[in-house]
Amino acid sequence: MDDAGMDGRHSIGDDSAVVSGDDAIDPPESFRDRAVASDAGVYETFEREGPEAWRRAADLLDWERPYETVLDDDDPPFYEWFPEGRLNAAANCVDRHLDHRRNQLAIRWFGKRGERRSYTYLDLHREMNALAAGLRDLGVGEDDVVTLYLPMIPELPIAMLACARIGAPHNVVFAGLSAEALATRIDAADSEYLITCDGYYRREDAFNQKSKADNARLRIDGDLRQTVVVDRLGDALDVSLGDDEHAYESVVDAHDGETVEPVARDATDLLFVMYTSGTTGQPKGVEHATGGYLSQVAWTTRNVLDVRPDDTYWCAADIGWITGHSYGVYGPLALGTTTVLYEGSPDYPDRDRVWDLIERNAVSVFYTSPTAIRSFMKWGSEYPDAHDLSSIRLLGTVGESITPKAWRWYREHVGGDDVPVVDTWWQTETGAIALATLPGISPMKPGTVGPPLPGIDARVVDEDGDPVDPGEPGYLTIAAPWPGMLRGLREGDERYRREYWLEGDDGWRYRTGDGATVDEDGYITILGRVDDVINVRAHRFNTAELESAIVETDGVTEAAVVGDNDGQIVAYVTTRSGVDTDDPLREAISERLARSVGDVARPDRIVFTPELPKTRSGKIMRRLLEDIARGEEFGDVSALRNPEVVGEIESTVRET
Ligand code: WTA
Numbered sequence: 322m323d324d325a326g327m328d329g330r331h332s333i334g335d336d337s338a339v340v341s342g343d344d345a346i347d348p349p350e351s352f353r354d355r356a357v358a359s360d361a362g363v364y365e366t367f368e369r370e371g372p373e374a375w376r377r378a379a380d381l382l383d384w385e386r387p388y389e390t391v392l393d394d395d396d397p398p399f400y401e402w403f404p405e406g407r408l409n410a411a412a413n414c415v416d417r418h419l420d421h422r423r424n425q426l427a428i429r430w431f432g433k434r435g436e437r438r439s440y441t442y443l444d445l446h447r448e449m450n451a452l453a454a455g456l457r458d459l460g461v462g463e464d465d466v467v468t469l470y471l472p473m474i475p476e477l478p479i480a481m482l483a484c485a486r487i488g489a490p491h492n493v494v495f496a497g498l499s500a501e502a503l504a505t506r507i508d509a510a511d512s513e514y515l516i517t518c519d520g521y522y523r524r525e526d527a528f529n530q531k532s533k534a535d536n537a538r539l540r541i542d543g544d545l546r547q548t549v550v551v552d553r554l555g556d557a558l559d560v561s562l563g564d565d566e567h568a569y570e571s572v573v574d575a576h577d578g579e580t581v582e583p584v585a586r587d588a589t590d591l592l593f594v595m596y597t598s599g600t601t602g603q604p605k606g607v608e609h610a611t612g613g614y615l616s617q618v619a620w621t622t623r624n625v626l627d628v629r630p631d632d633t634y635w636c637a638a639d640i641g642w643i644t645g646h647s648y649g650v651y652g653p654l655a656l657g658t659t660t661v662l663y664e665g666s667p668d669y670p671d672r673d674r675v676w677d678l679i680e681r682n683a684v685s686v687f688y689t690s691p692t693a694i695r696s697f698m699k700w701g702s703e704y705p706d707a708h709d710l711s712s713i714r715l716l717g718t719v720g721e722s723i724t725p726k727a728w729r730w731y732r733e734h735v736g737g738d739d740v741p742v743v744d745t746w747w748q749t750e751t752g753a754i755a756l757a758t759l760p761g762i763s764p765m766k767p768g769t770v771g772p773p774l775p776g777i778d779a780r781v782v783d784e785d786g787d788p789v790d791p792g793e794p795g796y797l798t799i800a801a802p803w804p805g806m807l808r809g810l811r812e813g814d815e816r817y818r819r820e821y822w823l824e825g826d827d828g829w830r831y832r833t834g835d836g837a838t839v840d841e842d843g844y845i846t847i848l849g850r851v852d853d854v855i856n857v858r859a860h861r862f863n864t865a866e867l868e869s870a871i872v873e874t875d876g877v878t879e880a881a882v883v884g885d886n887d888g889q890i891v892a893y894v895t896t897r898s899g900v901d902t903d904d905p906l907r908e909a910i911s912e913r914l915a916r917s918v919g920d921v922a923r924p925d926r927i928v929f930t931p932e933l934p935k936t937r938s939g940k941i942m943r944r945l946l947e948d949i950a951r952g953e954e955f956g957d958v959s960a961l962r963n964p965e966v967v968g969e970i971e972s973t974v975r976e977t
Pocket of ligand 1: 597642643644718719720721722723744745746747748749750770833834835847849850856860861
């Protein structure tokens with residue numbers, strides 16, 4: 322077994338992951354007749370026009386100053402989209418809708434305790450402006466990075482927009498991450514301002530978020546000048562505020578009715594930074610530019626998710642990750658639609674919560690992850706079947722491969738078997754959807770993402786960069802820049818180039834880090850990551866990030882972390898001799914992960930083993946461990962340094 326790949330990491334020499342799609346399913350006629358994208362000529366148009374074709378995306382936005390150049394590719398891989406253009410993202414998401422739909426709902430929020438709040442575009446305008454004025458008052462200037470550490474409450478998108486309005490890039494940190502993780506991200510982003518909250522509900526319990534923020538503050542090297550604290554819990558939790566800490570309500574009240582002129586930003590100026598896991602244990606700060614990002618996000622929300630202003634649209638992803646940024650906030654608001662924002666969990670108070678919300682709000686477009694769909698399936702079709710879901714006209718999925726079985730279940734029980742299901746592939750770095758069927762045009766193949774979108778030059782290639790034959794595994798790469806692409810990394814140009822780009826004879830290629838196959842029709846099936854990133858429970862982790870936390874636990878010597886078929890985290894752990902491999906140790910490991918990374922990183926299974934399987938060169942065979950966790954066949958292991966441990970691990974896994 323050889324694990325040296327194109328970039329010195331794993332190769333993808335087996336086809337164990339996902340079987341390529343069954344028979345193609347045509348878009349339903351009723352949908353096709355009304356679809357935004359209904360002209361199959363769009364593929365050819367983009368091909369013919371090249372980057373110029375992306376004007377269509379930029380034209381969905383209002384520009385303060387028009388751009389002249391679409392793409393400046395003089396200095397690859399540092400591409401600039403719409404470079405002379407100037408615009409403000411918040412003005413595009415809110416102000417420009419006031420003429421026609423000021424009283425239309427922008428956000429319908431549902432809290433964990435059954436609370437509701439609704440914001441019209443006018444309401445959103447008012448609160449965003451008040452907060453923008455307040456932030457300025459606290460000293461936030463253009464290009465100052467503001468860290469947002471908030472759960473799924475309206476104040477989160479409002480704070481993002483307020484930041485965008487004054488040209489302050491936001492740095493949203495998922496609320497479930499730990500104090501340590503928050504501190505790392507505040508420092509790495511050079512952020513001196515924080516917006517957080519007192520706490521939030523987890524099931525029945527009030528959970529203290531502010532104490533995590535306080536804890537982070539003690540750890541950072543830099544200086545947090547000002548903190549704004551949203552009162553989410555009211556009387557359920559009292560937190561005291563220090564000198565440079567301010568209640569969100571008082572900041573907003575003090576500036577109520579003020580308007581702040583939106584700051585015109587260069588298209589290439591930073592809109593936000595989002596930390597994500599890469600090929601090392603340290604997360605990397607992905608930077609998105611204002612113009613290109615917003616253009617492609619708006620274009621794909623319209624053309625792939627088919628969202629229009631009169632929809633009630635629900636993207637169930639947490640805003641703390643890229644899906645929530647692009648398709649929970651910027652995309653739908655740029656198009657002036659009504660979006661649902663849900664704080665709770667899908668099975669509380671009961672397992673029909675999602676279907677109940679869809680029915681009550683007549684949600685027409687619903688976008689979620691295979692992880693969620695797997696849970697829905699497990700809970701049973703009686704839950705969706707008991708609700709009238711006829712308002713739904715399109716379903717989307719993102720984040721990992723969906724099995725044909727789950728795809729069909731989703732379409733049948735949620736979509737009434739007569740709606741398109743779009744499987745969308747993209748990444749934090751791509752900013753926006755890059756592979757997907759166009760729902761009114763392309764046939765769907767369950768289990769297969771689909772072809773690249775028009776204008777996306779995605780290819781599945783071998784180690785030399787040559788296209789692979791249909792059905793053969795290869796590396797998913799993108800051979801030409803696209804507007805939503807990251808403009809760089811917070812860690813600098815060198816890291817950006819090294820992490821993502823390869824220069825070949827025919828130009829620069831972006832490496833996605835995913836393995837894939839392509840069929841005769843050009844439909845791409847994703848096989849999973851070929852680097853050390855794992856996608857579990859709709860979160861993205863680097864294995865080293867988790868493993869280094871685990872080995873900090875007393876008694877632990879080595880660890881390897883993989884994801885299983887249910888999107889769960891499985892940790893293989895070795896200990897010093899004489900250490901009891903029992904539940905208290907499991908608990909200690911779990912606590913350690915919660916402390917270093919966050920509760921989201923607690924492992925679902927911990928498998929103690931005397932040794933980890935290694936190659937002769939001493940590299941841990943994570944793929945083999947993944948196959949074992951998934952109960953899948955694996956190849957010959959005789960070339961390992963310690964083949965005898967494999968059988969032992971397998972039987973332990975079967976018992977747990
Ligand atoms: C995976 C999430 C299969 C892939 C938007 C990618 C997918 C990583 C799909 C990015 C899909 C995303 N089918 N795999 N439809 N969509 N992925 O940055 O491995 O959190 O590289 O962005 O998720 O995860 P990220």
